[in-house]
Amino acid sequence: MNKAKITKFLKENVKATPVNQEKIERYINLLDIYYQLDKAIKKDGVTVTTENGAQKFTKVHPAISEKNKINASLLNIEKSFGFDESPTVILERRELL
Template sequence: MGIINQNSASEIEKVERYCSLVRISKNLDKSISSDGTMIRIMNGNQEFLKPNPAIAEKVKINAALIKLDEFFEGKRAQKSSNNELDFGEFT
């Protein structure tokens, strides 16, 4: 929260979305751990294995987290640049 403009609703929403996606990712990890990477599907008398759908969702969540992290990386760089300028004034 220290790197964003806390008066900006959109920046606060990005932090909240990031935290929510991390929670979802952890829940997907639990599902994959408990159910496995492949799940057994019963369709009448037929039985077959298919990839756990949580894996595909995890890939989507990771992509969203990476995209949001690009925003935060820009904010970190901006804050670092501002701090260097502020520090330079005292030397």
């Protein structure tokens, strides 16, 4: 992730209001957390094994559900920016990530 590019893109394409500036900061913060969770999943794998006394069980990495929640929040913030959903804008956003 190139945080500087994304921040620059958002500041150039979102109306400069105190509320939008807060949304941009929140968006960048959520992106940081999203990619930290991604690193944890890559390090630990998509499943984790838990040992509780004599019991041992494997479950889905808890970071996966957290990533889904953060992704939903990111999408909601993006919608609030009012971007035109043309293929060009979508492509530009994908190139930033």
